[in-house]
Amino acid sequence: MSTETDRIELLRFTTAGSVDDGKSTLIGRLLHDSKSIFEDQWESLQRSADLAGGAEVNLANLTDGLRSEREQGITIDVAYRYFASPRRKFIIADTPGHVQYTRNMVTGASTANMALVLIDARNGVVEQSKRHAYISSLLGIPHMVVCINKMDLVDYSEERFREIREHFHSFIPRLDIRDITFIPISALKGDNVVESSKEMPWYHGPTLLGHLEDVYIASDWNLKDFRMPVQYVVRPLRDEYHDFRGFAGQINGGVAKKGMEVAVLPSGKRSRIKSIHFHEETFGEAFAPQSVVIQLEDDIDISRGDILVSPDNLPYTTQDHDANICWMHEEPLALGRKYLIKHGPNLTKVMFREVVNTIDVETLEEQDFNKGMGLNDIGRVKFKTMVPLVYDAYKKNRNFGNFIIIDEATNATVAAGMLRSPEKPAPVPEHRDYEI
Amino acid sequence: MKSYKQTHLQYLETESIHVMREVAAQFERPCLMFSGGKDSVVMLRLAEKAFYPARIPFPLLNVDTGHNFPELNNFRDKRAEELGAKLIVRTVEDAIEKGIAVPVKGELSRNRLQIPTLLAAIEEFEFDAALGGARRDEEKARAKERFFSMRDEFGQWDPKNQRPELWNLYNGRVTPGQHMRVFPLSNWTEMDIWEYIGQEKLELPSIYYSHERQVVRRGGQWLPVNDLQPPKENEEVQTLNVRVRTIGDIMTTGCFESDATDIHDIIAEVSAARVTERGGRADDKVSETSMEDRKKEGYF
Numbered sequence: 222m223s224t225e226t227d228r229i230e231l232l233r234f235t236t237a238g239s240v241d242d243g244k245s246t247l248i249g250r251l252l253h254d255s256k257s258i259f260e261d262q263w264e265s266l267q268r269s270a271d272l273a274g275g276a277e278v279n280l281a282n283l284t285d286g287l288r289s290e291r292e293q294g295i296t297i298d299v300a301y302r303y304f305a306s307p308r309r310k311f312i313i314a315d316t317p318g319h320v321q322y323t324r325n326m327v328t329g330a331s332t333a334n335m336a337l338v339l340i341d342a343r344n345g346v347v348e349q350s351k352r353h354a355y356i357s358s359l360l361g362i363p364h365m366v367v368c369i370n371k372m373d374l375v376d377y378s379e380e381r382f383r384e385i386r387e388h389f390h391s392f393i394p395r396l397d398i399r400d401i402t403f404i405p406i407s408a409l410k411g412d413n414v415v416e417s418s419k420e421m422p423w424y425h426g427p428t429l430l431g432h433l434e435d436v437y438i439a440s441d442w443n444l445k446d447f448r449m450p451v452q453y454v455v456r457p458l459r460d461e462y463h464d465f466r467g468f469a470g471q472i473n474g475g476v477a478k479k480g481m482e483v484a485v486l487p488s489g490k491r492s493r494i495k496s497i498h499f500h501e502e503t504f505g506e507a508f509a510p511q512s513v514v515i516q517l518e519d520d521i522d523i524s525r526g527d528i529l530v531s532p533d534n535l536p537y538t539t540q541d542h543d544a545n546i547c548w549m550h551e552e553p554l555a556l557g558r559k560y561l562i563k564h565g566p567n568l569t570k571v572m573f574r575e576v577v578n579t580i581d582v583e584t585l586e587e588q589d590f591n592k593g594m595g596l597n598d599i600g601r602v603k604f605k606t607m608v609p610l611v612y613d614a615y616k617k618n619r620n621f622g623n624f625i626i627i628d629e630a631t632n633a634t635v636a637a638g639m640l641r642s643p644e645k646p647a648p649v650p651e652h653r654d655y656e657i
Numbered sequence: 658m659k660s661y662k663q664t665h666l667q668y669l670e671t672e673s674i675h676v677m678r679e680v681a682a683q684f685e686r687p688c689l690m691f692s693g694g695k696d697s698v699v700m701l702r703l704a705e706k707a708f709y710p711a712r713i714p715f716p717l718l719n720v721d722t723g724h725n726f727p728e729l730n731n732f733r734d735k736r737a738e739e740l741g742a743k744l745i746v747r748t749v750e751d752a753i754e755k756g757i758a759v760p761v762k763g764e765l766s767r768n769r770l771q772i773p774t775l776l777a778a779i780e781e782f783e784f785d786a787a788l789g790g791a792r793r794d795e796e797k798a799r800a801k802e803r804f805f806s807m808r809d810e811f812g813q814w815d816p817k818n819q820r821p822e823l824w825n826l827y828n829g830r831v832t833p834g835q836h837m838r839v840f841p842l843s844n845w846t847e848m849d850i851w852e853y854i855g856q857e858k859l860e861l862p863s864i865y866y867s868h869e870r871q872v873v874r875r876g877g878q879w880l881p882v883n884d885l886q887p888p889k890e891n892e893e894v895q896t897l898n899v900r901v902r903t904i905g906d907i908m909t910t911g912c913f914e915s916d917a918t919d920i921h922d923i924i925a926e927v928s929a930a931r932v933t934e935r936g937g938r939a940d941d942k943v944s945e946t947s948m949e950d951r952k953k954e955g956y957f
């Protein structure tokens with residue numbers, strides 16, 4: 222293949238905004254100006270413009286906007302959309318911004334490299350902008366871009382732009398955001414979306430697409446602490462691979478190197494990496510988030526759910542946990558009831574002991590008087606699992622500190638969570654088998 | 658300092674392989690839907706890579722509508738044999754005979770009849786998961802589809818009752834009677850598929866490449882002429898150099914005039930293409946919501 226495609230990376234971002242902020246128009250604009258729209262789609266847009274008697278094609282109709290979804294009774298959900306520029310491919314997780322869709326925002330945020338917060342320049346920072354920023358920070362999205370839209374309706378005013386930016390900055394200290402960029406745009410007219418605006422000579426930063434293409438994402442993965450949960454054991458049962466016993470999994474963090482010492486948790490047994498395979502190739506090293514097959518030098522009993530880690534840098538292994546969760550189901554959390562928790566390949570029973578606090582997503586204040594967790598609530602909980610979990614704090618590794626909660630009776634996914642460091646990190650015992 | 662970067666194709670490949678391994682681990686009797694079409698060719702490659710050097714740990718399932726392109730069926734059988742995979746074929750013809758599928762008078766395409774045939778096969782083999790090659794970029798109705806998509810006893814998809822999917826954590830729990838459709842290619846676009854086929858040098862059924870074929874102009878597209886579909890009286894049969902971009906029922910799959918003879922030509926053509934992939938399938942044109950309707954009933 223050409224070297225062109227060899228270098229193209231993929232960026233995933235999430236969008237949220239209040240109804241009418243211009244989210245659908247912006248997405249339509251990105252798809253249109255990056256030429257990701259095909260002729261038949263364009264024709265059907267024109268047809269509906271003619272029907273509506275409007276002269277101009279409404280870009281917002283390229284996606285089912287939240288309004289039309291509501292009217293048609295379509296399920297409000299996360300919609301995934303795809304487009305490409307010559308330099309990158311993009312996946313948009315398009316989520317509604319209203320408080321009743323917090324769980325959708327959390328879902329869209331879980332896999333995003335970047336959060337795109339949309340603000341109507343006339344209205345400035347509203348409660349929903351804060352909520353989206355808060356959820357992005359809670360879910361550990363590394364990059365944020367704040368698009369101040371409808372600049373055409375405020376005379377492309379630099380002053381208005383600065384005012385909104387300052388207001389937004391005033392509550393950032395309460396959040397955990399590493400990288401934030403502000404861009405003044407008009408989704409409708411196209412200013413600073415793909416093409417630089419002629420109306421805003423005072424703005425010297427990148428266009429939105431330029432920024433999406435340039436933001437550095439390779440370090441979004443934790444590349445320090447090697448962790449690989451064993452997903453599947455590969456045993457070929459063929460003569461030519463008689464002794465082959467490979468541990469298949471997706472590396473959740475760090476780099477695996479041939480010859481490197483690893484600990485197998487929770488048993489604590491140690492070995493060295495004999496070989497790293499992917500299909501017909503073998504590699505000297507592999508890194509997060511690659512899916513690979515690893516063979517070890519020693520014949521240790523390993524099955525799905527065991528975790529390979531670097532031994533000089535161990536994760537926690539505990540039964541008592543402290544985490545932030547988002548409740549995603551109509552039926553509220555019941556303390557003392559048994560649920561299932563899925564953490565990587567592991568599925569075990571769990572019981573919630575305490576709701577420490579919930580977050581008022583309007584003010585971002587913690588409240589410890591409301592001890593319940595219902596649909597769309599975000600809060601901090603303590604719980605105990607039937608067997609120990611091996612994990613890092615979510616802040617340290619998004620892909621090793623995350624979990625979902627499943628209702629045992631209905632199999633519904635009822636919550637998603639992010640583990641915090643345990644109060645007293647328990648040291649990992651060597652060579653001890655846990656009773657299950 | 659080395660840079661540890663994945664290209665977009667490596668990222669997508671990694672994600673799909675993770676999903677396939679989850680299926681192998683979480684389900685007792687999964688199967689992989691294999692038609693021989695370009696998406697299922699990519700699926701097969703990913704399954705091969707996910708478990709290598711072991712064999713693919715699930716059988717391949719194909720519903721033969723009797724309206725399949727013969728080139729496709731030959732290719733399907735050949736690939737299964739090369740990989741030493743078990744191939745199960747169930748035919749719509751047979752399902753009609755058994756009364757499982759009931760044709761309506763005047764119905765040309767067999768897309769609808771595929772549904773009961775597929776569900777009967779899933780029941781027959783007690784499959785609890787069926788891996789399919791559908792992508793979210795194919796259709797608006799699919800933009801919200803999950804990787805793990807629950808189906809009830811009637812194979813129905815309930816858009817209001819889908820589980821939230823976060824990170825790479827997939828909840829594959831089903832109760833008896835239910836099954837899961839799993840779509841590892843959810844995040845791939847048509848272009849990604851072609852690029853991957855190029856990168857991996859994957860063999861495709863010959864009809865994807867330019868070939869000479871007898872066609873008639875009908876409903877704004879070139880339809881292949883064959884025994885099932887003779888030309889109508891006023892129609893002029895032409896012999897053109899054509900290829901297909903997506904393959905469905907032979908009665909409704911439109912052909913494009915094209916001189917693309919290899920994957921690089923195709924990629925160039927797709928980059929310049931001005932019609933979406935499904936634009937060439939008459940079955941989708943019936944109504945804007947036709948895909949959504951068929952999906953609810955258990956079609957992919």
Ligand SMILES: Nc1nc2c(ncn2[C@@H]2O[C@H](COP(=O)(O)OP(=O)(O)O)[C@@H](O)[C@H]2O)c(=O)[nH]1
Nearest residue numbers: 240241242243244245246281286371407408409
């Ligand atoms: N003047 C102006 N109007 C805009 C802009 N962006 C969106 N709009 C209009 O705002 C309204 C709501 O936009 P829409 O994209 O449907 O908002 P959504 O509800 O956030 O998806 C529509 O009438 C758009 O045409 C903009 O940059 N300038």
